[in-house]
Amino acid sequence: EFLNLPLTTPVPKFAIRRDGNNDLALNFYTPNGIRRAVVLEKEHRIRIETLHIGFANYLNGLHTMTLNNRSPDWRVRWWTYYNEFSIWSLIGMSISGVYLPFWTYDAYTVSHYTGERGEHYWETETYVETDSEGKRQVRTRQVQKTRWYPATGTVSRWFDDVLVPATTSMSDKRLDALQPWDLKVLEPYDPAFLAGFKAQRYQIALPDGFEHAKVTMQAVIRGDIRQNIGGDEQRIHQVSTAYSAITFKHLLLPVWIGAYRFNQKVYQVLVNARTGEVQGDRPYSPWKIAALVLCLLSVFLVLVYLGHR
Helix, strand or coil: CCCCCCCCCECCCCCCEECCCCCEEEEEEECCEEEEEEEECCCCEEEEEEEECCCHHHCCEECCCCCCCCHHHHHHHHHHHHCCCECHHHCCCCEEEEEEEEEEEEEEEEEEEEEEEEEEEEEEEEEEEECCCCCEEEEEEEEEEEEEEEEEEEEEEEEEEEEEECCCCCCHHHHHHCCCCCHHHCECCCHHHHCCCEECCCCCCHHHHHHHHHHHHHHHHHHHHHHHHCCCEEEEEEEEEEEEEEEEEEEEEEEEEEEEEECCEEEEEEEECCCCCEEECCCECHHHHHHHHHHHHHHHHHHHHHHCC
C-alpha cells in the first residue's frame, strides 16, 4: 500500500524500531492525534494504528498568560483614549482570556526563476518650451531610461517557524498585527496552563495552513530573487519552488478578547497576552470629527483675515 504522511513530525525520543513481532514501527504526530506506521514485511503492506486521539495529544507548546486580569482592561482603555475620535465612554466590555491555535512550519525551499534585470542610463532630450514672454525656447534635459536584460537563476532558503493562525473566528489581519510572538520560549504543553481560560481547537487543517504559509514564504522568496537578479530594477516572470524537509508545530498562543456593540455593530478588540499589543476596531464620534473640522476652518479664516490686514 502507498503511505502518504505529509507535514508530520516524529514524536520526540521515538525512532524507527522493531516491535514485539519484529516489524518496523514509527510513531508520528498528525493533525488528528498520534499514529503508528507498522511495516508488515511478511505481508508486504503497511498498517496504520491509532495511539492517541485528541486536541492536546499533539500540542508542541504554548505561551503562558503573563498579563493579570486587570492589565488587559486598562490597556484597551488606554488604546481607546489614544484616539481622540473614539467613543471611549462606551468601552465597558468584558475581556476574557483565550488560547488560540496556530501552526508553524519549517521548510527548505529551492526556487528556479526567470525574469529581467533593468539597468538605468541617461539620454539628453530636446524639447520646446514657451517662456513668460510668449517666445518659444529650445531646451534640453536628462531623461532616465532602462535597458532590460534576461535573467535566470536559483535561490534557496531555510524557513523557520512560519506562523499561521489555525482559527477562522478571528481576522488573520488582526492576529498578524499582534506579532511578534517569541516562539523560542514556548512552554511544553501542560493542561494546568489552561486552567481558567478557554482553548480553541484548530479550524484550519494542517495542509490548508501550509498553503497559507507558502504565501508568506513566496513573498520572502521573491525578495531573494530580486536581490539575486540585481540591477536597478527587476522583473520576475516565473518562479518554480520545491519544498522539502517540511515539519510543523501546533501551538496555543494566549489572547485577551473583548467585544462590545454600538449602533447595532459589534466591535472586537484583541490583546497579545504576552506583550500587551492591542489591535481592534472602534467607533468614531461624528460630533468630535465635526468639531475638529469647524476648529480648523476657524483657524484658517482667522489666518486669512490677518493676512489681508
